[in-house]
Amino acid sequence: MPYAMLRRIAVLLSLLLLPMCASLVLLAAPARAAGQWQTFLKTYTCNDLVAGADTVWIATGEAGLVRYLRSEGRFESSTREPGGLASNHITTMAFDRSGRVWCGTPGLGLSRLSADRTSWDLINAFDGLPSDTVSVLRADGDTMWIGTPRGIALWNGREIAGRIPDSGALSPFADDRVTGIVVYGDSLFVATQGGVAIARISEQLANWSTVNTGLLTHKCDGMVTDGREIFVLAGAATYRWDRNAHTWGLAAGNGATKRVRDDFGRMLSISSSGTFEWVTNLWAQVGGAPVADGTDDGGSEVTVDAANHAFGFAGGALWEQDFAAAWPRRFPPAPAGNSVQNILADGSRVYVCTFGEGVSRFDGTQWRNWLPVSAGASQDTTFINSSFAFALQRDRRGRKWVTNWDFAVERFDDSVVPPHFDHLVVSPGSSDTLSLYTLGWSSCVDSSGYVFIGADTPDRGGRPPVGIAVYDTAGALIETYKTTNSGIPDNQVRALAVQVSASGASLWAGFPGTGVAVAQLTGDHLAHAGMFSVVQATSNLDIFGIVARGDSIWVLTTSSLLRLRGTTRSVQSSLPLAAGPAPRGAVHPLAVGPDGSVYVGSVDGVRVFSPGKPFVDFKADNSPLADNEVRAISVDPVSGVVWIGTAAGMNRYDPNYTPPPAPRPAALRIKIYPNPVTQTGIGFELRLSGNTTAYQGEILDLNGRVLRRFVADANDRVVWDGYDLNGERVRPGIYFVHAHGGGREGAARVVVLH
Numbered sequence: 001m002p003y004a005m006l007r008r009i010a011v012l013l014s015l016l017l018l019p020m021c022a023s024l025v026l027l028a029a030p031a032r033a034a035g036q037w038q039t040f041l042k043t044y045t046c047n048d049l050v051a052g053a054d055t056v057w058i059a060t061g062e063a064g065l066v067r068y069l070r071s072e073g074r075f076e077s078s079t080r081e082p083g084g085l086a087s088n089h090i091t092t093m094a095f096d097r098s099g100r101v102w103c104g105t106p107g108l109g110l111s112r113l114s115a116d117r118t119s120w121d122l123i124n125a126f127d128g129l130p131s132d133t134v135s136v137l138r139a140d141g142d143t144m145w146i147g148t149p150r151g152i153a154l155w156n157g158r159e160i161a162g163r164i165p166d167s168g169a170l171s172p173f174a175d176d177r178v179t180g181i182v183v184y185g186d187s188l189f190v191a192t193q194g195g196v197a198i199a200r201i202s203e204q205l206a207n208w209s210t211v212n213t214g215l216l217t218h219k220c221d222g223m224v225t226d227g228r229e230i231f232v233l234a235g236a237a238t239y240r241w242d243r244n245a246h247t248w249g250l251a252a253g254n255g256a257t258k259r260v261r262d263d264f265g266r267m268l269s270i271s272s273s274g275t276f277e278w279v280t281n282l283w284a285q286v287g288g289a290p291v292a293d294g295t296d297d298g299g300s301e302v303t304v305d306a307a308n309h310a311f312g313f314a315g316g317a318l319w320e321q322d323f324a325a326a327w328p329r330r331f332p333p334a335p336a337g338n339s340v341q342n343i344l345a346d347g348s349r350v351y352v353c354t355f356g357e358g359v360s361r362f363d364g365t366q367w368r369n370w371l372p373v374s375a376g377a378s379q380d381t382t383f384i385n386s387s388f389a390f391a392l393q394r395d396r397r398g399r400k401w402v403t404n405w406d407f408a409v410e411r412f413d414d415s416v417v418p419p420h421f422d423h424l425v426v427s428p429g430s431s432d433t434l435s436l437y438t439l440g441w442s443s444c445v446d447s448s449g450y451v452f453i454g455a456d457t458p459d460r461g462g463r464p465p466v467g468i469a470v471y472d473t474a475g476a477l478i479e480t481y482k483t484t485n486s487g488i489p490d491n492q493v494r495a496l497a498v499q500v501s502a503s504g505a506s507l508w509a510g511f512p513g514t515g516v517a518v519a520q521l522t523g524d525h526l527a528h529a530g531m532f533s534v535v536q537a538t539s540n541l542d543i544f545g546i547v548a549r550g551d552s553i554w555v556l557t558t559s560s561l562l563r564l565r566g567t568t569r570s571v572q573s574s575l576p577l578a579a580g581p582a583p584r585g586a587v588h589p590l591a592v593g594p595d596g597s598v599y600v601g602s603v604d605g606v607r608v609f610s611p612g613k614p615f616v617d618f619k620a621d622n623s624p625l626a627d628n629e630v631r632a633i634s635v636d637p638v639s640g641v642v643w644i645g646t647a648a649g650m651n652r653y654d655p656n657y658t659p660p661p662a663p664r665p666a667a668l669r670i671k672i673y674p675n676p677v678t679q680t681g682i683g684f685e686l687r688l689s690g691n692t693t694a695y696q697g698e699i700l701d702l703n704g705r706v707l708r709r710f711v712a713d714a715n716d717r718v719v720w721d722g723y724d725l726n727g728e729r730v731r732p733g734i735y736f737v738h739a740h741g742g743g744r745e746g747a748a749r750v751v752v753l754h
Contacts, residue, residue, distance in 0.1 A: 036657040037624040039064075039079040040362070041088060041649040042334035046313035047297075048093040050263070051305035057101065058313060058332075059090035062648065065103060065113075066332055068318055075332040078113070081624040083714075084120045086111045088626070088649075094137035096144060104134025110146065114715075121715055128160030129153050130176075138181040145188070147178030152190060158673060158687075158716075164205060172208035173197050180223025182230055189241075191220035191232050196248075214248035215239055224262035229278065231267060233260045238269055238283075254283035258298025264306050275302045275312070288327045290314035335360040336369040338626070340645030342392040342587045344400070345636040350643050351400055352650060353389035353587075359402055361414065368414075382421045384408040390456070390587055391440030395473075396449040403440030403453060406430045411475055424475045436466045437477065441587060444496040446505060446521060449473040454493025454509065467491040468509065487532035489514035489539075495556075495590075499548035499566050506566065508553055510543025516555055518569065535564065537571045544581040545590030547598075554598055556581060556590045561600055561609070578617050579604035585647065588632040593640045597655065601630030606644060608655075618653070626651055670695075672737055676751035679732060683722030686750060688739070689715045697739035707735070722752070 045061035058066040064079035064087075080088045087105040094102045099115035109124030109132045125132050129148060136147030142157040151171065153163040165171035175194025182189040188205060190197050195218035199205040212218050217235035224231050230241035232248065236256040239248035255273030262268070267278040268286075275289035290312040292298030300314040312319035317329035337357025344351040352360040358371040372387040384407045391403040399413045409425035427435035442454035450472055455465040467482035482491055488509060495510035498521070505521040515538030519531035538555065545556035552572075553564040561575040579602040581589050589601035597610040605619035605628045620628050626649030634643045642653040670690030677684045688695055695712040699720050707730060710719040719737070723729055732754050738747045 035659065036654050037081070038652040039081075039088075039624050039626055039649060040335055040651070041077075041079060041626060042316070042336070042338050043332045044316055044338075045299065046301045047091055049301040049303040049311060049313050050093055050095065051303050051309070051311050052095075053306070056303075056311050056318060057093060058318065059093040059103060061089055062338060063332070063334070064088045065090060065093075065101070068330065068332075073330075075330075077332070078120075079624060079626075080620070082622055084111075085113075086120075086122055091134055092137050094139045094144065096139045097141045102137050102139070102144060104137055104146075106133045108132055110134055110137075119715065123155070123160070128163060130163050130165075136178055136181050138183060140183050145181045145183065147181050147190070149177045151176045152178055152181065162205075172199070174210065174218065179220050180232065182223050182225045184225060184230055189223060189230060191223040193219050196220060196223070196232055211246055212248075213246070214242075214250070216250075222260045224260045224267045226262055226265050226267045226278070229267070231260060231269075231278070233257055233269075236271075251278075251283065254285075256292075258292040258296075259301065261301070261303065263303050264308070266304050266308070268302050268304070270298055270300050270302055272298075275300075286310065286321075289321070290319060290327075333367050335362070335367060335650060336371060336386075338649045339647055340650050341390055341585070341631055343632040343634045343643050343645040343650065344392045344394060345634040345641065345643050346394050346398070346400075347636065347638070350634070350652075351392060352645065353392050353402065356387050358386040359383065359389050382412070382419065383410055384423055384426055391443045391453050392588075393443035393445060393451060393453075395445050395451055396447075397473075401443065401451055401453070403438055403443075405439050405458070406435055407438060409438055409440065409453070422475050424471065425477065430463075436463060437469055439463075439465065440469070442493050442496040442510075444498050444507075446498045446507070447500060452496050452498075452507065454496045456492055456494075460492070465490075465492040468493055468496070481532070486519070488517050489534055494543050495546040497546040497548040497553070499553060501551065501566060503567070506548075508546050508548060510546045510555065513540065513542050515539040515541045516543055516546065516553075516564075535569050537564075538562070544586045545588065545600075547590050547592045549592045549596070554590060554592060556600060561590075561598065575609055575615070578602050578607045578619075582629050582631050582647070585629065585631045588634065589630060591633040591635045591642070593635045593642065593655070594637055595640060595655075597640075599633045599635065599642055599644075601633050601644070603629050606630055606633065624651060670739070670746075672748050672750055676753045677722075678753050679722055679729065683729060684720075684752075685718045686720040686722075686737075687716050688712055688719045688737070695719070695739050697737065697745075700736045700738060701730075702734060 041063035043060045043063040043066055046058050047061055048059035050057045054070050056068040060066055064077050064085055066077045068075050078085050086108040089106055090103045091106055092104040101113040103111045109122055112121050130150035130153055131148035133149050138145040144155040146153040151165050154161045173192050175192045177193040180191030186200050186202050188199055188201055195212040197208050198211050199208045215234050220232050220234045222233040231238050238251045238257055240251040242249055254269045254276040255271035257269045257271040259270040269276045270292050272292045274291050275286040276283035277286055289302055290300035292300050302312040304310050310321040317331045319327040319329050321327055335352050337354035339355040340352055341355050342353040348364050350362050358369055361368045370383050370386045373385045385404055388405040389402050393401040399411050402410045406427050408423050411422040411424055413420045425437045427438050439456050440453040441456035445451050453469045455467055457463050457465040467480050469477055470479050472478050481488055490511040492512055493509055497508045499506045506518050507521055508518045510516050516535045517532040542558045547554045551566045553566050555562040558580045562571055563573045565572050582603050591599045597608055600607045605617055608616045618625050627646035629647035632645035640656055644651045673687055677686055698706045699708045700706055707724040708720055712719050732752050734749055734751055736747055736749050
């Protein structure tokens with residue numbers, strides 16, 4: 001008897017011993033490789049806050065899903081990546097009875113984190129959502145009510161079971177923009193931008209009534225319940241539902257309210273007057289809790305856990321109410337800001353310049369932020385003012401140079417504690433000529449330790465750029481190269497690089513609209529004026545980056561990446577860009593790794609040119625890249641680790657990362673559903689779900705004949721539609737699902753009914 005037949009019989013014998021159930025035991029497939037990418041984002045806003053037994057969950061507006069582990073006193077986060085969280089902007093959050101975390105997003109549907117916190121799946125308009133923008137989530141066991149700007153949907157534990165209004169049907173709502181959902185006994189209340197509607201669940205929501213009596217405005221912004229009372233937020237006021245009269249009554253005393261929420265049987269409102277809790281028949285203020293600010297949503301969130309312990313989020317910090325009614329604050333570790341302008345890799349550390357938010361240093365574990373100076377604030381800074389930092393350079397002694405526009409050219413040594421700062425050029429005022437030297441953009445250093453800083457300007461007509469400033473090893477400004485004394489074609493200098501060759505060293509400079517110029521370095525620096533000459537092949541190009549590597553000079557223009565030969569100054573090749581550089585924001589969008597790979601930042605992500613390979617693009621839709629607008633890239637010259645600064649955060653990418661060998665998988669439980677499954681005229685959809693993410697196998701009949709084969713690369717995927725390999729519908733009866741993965745195999749049986 002052939003081996004294949006023996007194997008099939010052995011599988012069938014094991015199948016017949018299985019109980020009639022919908023579960024299947026397999027071993028876990030190897031987890032997705034982690035460690036190649038890291039994302040670093042500052043949390044500014046909280047759109048939802050949930051406190052569990054040991055974890056406080058923060059749904060942020062820009063930093064993904066942040067978690068505070070109370071027993072460990074530390075933060076961790078999940079950020080957007082393919083196959084994971086769909087967006088770093090989370091609009092709302094909820095937990096179902098099974099412990100899965102649901103995260104709504106603007107325009108990207110629902111991301112759902114498994115109960116064991118190992119995998120994400122996505123529910124969107126293709127699955128039946130009225131809109132991919134989710135505004136409200138309300139869990140009822142494993143059922144989830146989902147509010148969107150186009151109505152509501154019901155997830156029944158397996159799929160979207162229905163939506164209102166249905167496609168093409170007349171809407172029962174005055175406005176389909178849903179802002180609140182409450183399940184109250186047999187009634188479903190839906191708050192919208194056009195008022196409140198109510199229907200009975202037992203009647204399958206067939207009959208809707210509008211209940212707006214008592215509301216001074218029908219524009220509702222939220223709705224909450226403690227199981228006994230219902231409140232709606234409309235026009236910055238809270239209204240209490242009278243279930244006997246079917247009217248709303250104003251419940252004042254809590255100020256101009258921006259948010260309402262309910263948790264564990266408690267209702268809270270957050271206003272400019274403070275945070276209030278509904279106690280019996282009035283709003284009672286919670287002492288010391290956050291207050292709403294002047295933004296549309298108030299900027300603050302407050303929640304309680306099952307033990308009535310309160311937490312809040314405001315001003316970028318998590319607040320926790322202690323037993324003394326104080327609210328100590330904890331800031332999630334992050335760079336000073338997400339609007340990154342420049343980035344510098346220096347061994348185990350990376351330095352970051354942000355727009356208006358300061359300068360940061362990350363040592364692989366902790367962030368040190370030098371924040372901008374503001375009157376009356378407690379600052380962690382020894383800069384004159386770390387606002388608007390652009391040029392960033394490491395000199396030969398390891399000291400860092402930073403230009404903070406209109407404040408100072410700074411040099412600091414952070415190998416000592418505390419860091420030692422030298423204020424090399426201090427601006428006496430934006431109208432003073434000396435302030436022009438603080439407007440540094442590009443920079444480089446030569447082998448003697450001289451630092452060159454190329455100038456820019458916020459107002460070319462009123463404040464002209466000064467050209468290339470030259471600083472000696474003592475930090476003294478010794479000369480400036482301008483159009484009038486050195487032959488450079490423009491005093492606005494976008495890119496600088498030093499090339500060292502057998503014939504000496506050269507200084508390469510790039511300019512807006514006038515190409516590339518190069519000069520031979522004599523001694524410590526340019527010995528005299530008139531040494532720059534324009535590379536004619538580039539004379540009309542707009543330059544954004546220059547990197548020298550051996551005899552190759554890589555030049556980034558608005559339309560292509562050029563490789564010039566340093567000795568002949570001729571163009572050797574021209575490579576295509578994904579898109580143009582970030583206009584005016586691309587401070588350092590070009591870098592070369594130790595293996596010769598060239599990394600190019602643009603307004604559409606990062607393009608990587610590696611020797612002998614096709615180029616690779618990293619974008620927000622195919623990688624964890626924080627944002628497609630890439631302003632700065634720096635590669636560690638030893639490890640090859642790439643640091644990427646974008647308009648909305650930063651990333652670390654390790655091109656040489658090798659995932660550790662996968663451990664022997666542990667057994668896990670996988671569900672086949674529905675079971676039994678009903679055959680219809682168009683077949684059926686048998687799905688497989690579990691806490692691994694990849695499955696393959698086959699469907700067999702009682703004789704061991706393979707009817708269909710399947711591959712499922714995610715949970716809840718259809719593995720059988722009720723047809724065999726010949727396209728014929730199978731008959732009702734018992735069938736077997738044989739699955740394998742992680743080097744193991746298992747099986748379950750399923751009943752097919754008429």
